Amino acid sequence: MRTSALVEPGPPLTREQVQRYSRHLLLGQLGDAGQRRLLAARVLVMGAGGLGSPVLQYLAAAGVGHLTVVDDDVVDASNLQRQVIHSTADVGRPKVESAAEHIGALNPDVEVTGRHVRLDAANARDLLAGHDLVIDGTDNFPTRYLVNDVCAELGIPLVWGSILRFDAQVSVFWSRPDGETPGVTLRDLFPTPPPEGTTPSCGQAGVLGAMCGQVGSIMAAEAVKLITGAGEPLLGRVLVLDVLGARWSELPVRPRPGTPAPPTTPEELGYDPAPGTAPGGPTDGGGAPLPAISVRALAERLGARARGADDFILLDVREVPERGIVTIPGAVSVPLAEVLADPEGVVHRLDLGRPGGVARELLVHCRSGQRSAQAVHALSDAGARAVNVEGGVLAWVADVDPTLPTY
Structure with a gap:
């Protein structure tokens, strides 16, 4: 489906710009007018990570005049395994600062605005x-749905x-009040976010770094097409990449009949767009805080257990490859999927009983404390004295043993 150009052409190109963008000028579908549209465009990129890195680099090289x-x-x-806009020297810097510096060095024609903030329902x-256009390269469902809505x-x-592991999806969503473009949004593809914890993040499941370049380049090309009106954008279509099989496939997306208007207020959204920041931390489902222990207290109890002065089981509910990085x-290891199933x-397998009839405590950890909270819910319902290790492995490395790697 062809669409008209999003942006009106800007001023005539200078001699230097003609030289810089000459390979675009040779393309009949872009040409002088298309390049002037790019230079006049204002594009917001959500995330300067795995997808945002190639998107930002190719849009800056293309001469998109303003990038936020x-x-x-x-x-x-x-991050450096896939987020190629950053370098080793940037570790510890805000990503927006590192990205803006790289873009400025790549193309002085581009004005960059970095917003080092968390998107939420109040500021979105x-x-x-x-x-003129938004590109979403974020890695969590609440933010994706908020941006879409x-x-x-x-x-x-x-x-x-x-993207996740070896698979990816790319599409264009656009709902225009004038009816010129069909109102296809993310909610026509996936009506609601999956339940929290049911889909792993890149930090839990991994991602092939080079695939970020493939997908980010497609996203940047879609942006150029929309800005200039060239070609047919991915409206009403989803590209699906299986990188292990080296196959792209395509699926249609159509408006869902009777779908209500997207939620836009915090109350209508029904979720916290800043994942992992629920007030008070995880609860037991009835609003009461989950039993929890800090990693420092865990370290003391592990020492006591080694001396025979304490008795408990420490359960790691991460996946096996994660344990290969740090433990x-x-x-002992039982992945979350097995716990929930x-x-x-x-509980029976871990043999939590002890003399006197008082069950041993089961201290449960994961990478950050979110999956372990799910496990504590399930194991407590099954009769265990389960306690969540706050912050998981990340907190252990930060507060107990900084010599260990993180991921």
Whole structure:
């Protein structure tokens, strides 16, 4: 489906710009007018990570005149395997600062605005408004749905991409009030976010770094097409990549009949767009805080257990490949999927009984404390005295043993 160009052409090109963008000028579908549209465009990129890195680099090289980068994170060494806009020297810096510096060095024609903030329901409209196009390269469902819903409300086209392990998806969503473009949004593809914890993050499951370049390049190309009106964008279509099989496939996406208007207020959204920041931490389902222990207290109890002065089981519910990177000493391993599938069986297998009839405590950890909270819910319902280790392996490395790696 062809669409008209999003942006009107800007001023005539200078001699230097003609030289810089000459390979675009040779393309009949872009040409002089298309390049002037790119230079006049305002594009917001959500996330300066695995997908945002190639998107930002190719849009800057293409001469998109104004790029806004929204990301509240800082560069970590584990990012460098795929987030190629950053370097080793940037570790510890806000990603928006590192990205802006790289873009400035790549193309002085591009004005960059870095917003080192977490997108939420209170600031999303102000951040997204005034842009011709939004590109979503974020890695969590609440933010993806919030971006989608606000773009639908404001009528801003959204280039969307998602990656995990060896698989990826790319599409364009656009809901325009004038009816010129069919109102296809992320909710027509996936009506609601999956339940929290049911889909692993890249930090839990991994991702092939080179695939980020493949997918990010497609997203950048879609942005160029929308801005200039060249070709047919991925409206109403989803590209699906199986990188192990080296196959791209395509699926249609159509508006769902009777779908209500997207939620736009915090109350309507029904979820916290800043994942992992629920007030008070995990609860037992009835609002009471889950039993929890800090990693420092865990370290003391592990020492006491080694001396025979304490008795408990430390359970690691991460996946086996994660344990190959880093472990907390003395833990036994049962992945979360097994715990949730048969918590009573896991309780029986761990043999939590002890003389006197008082069950041993079961201290449960994962990478950050979210999956272990799910396990504590299930194991407690199955009769265990389960306690969540706050912050998981990340907290252990930060507060107990900084010599260990993180991921």
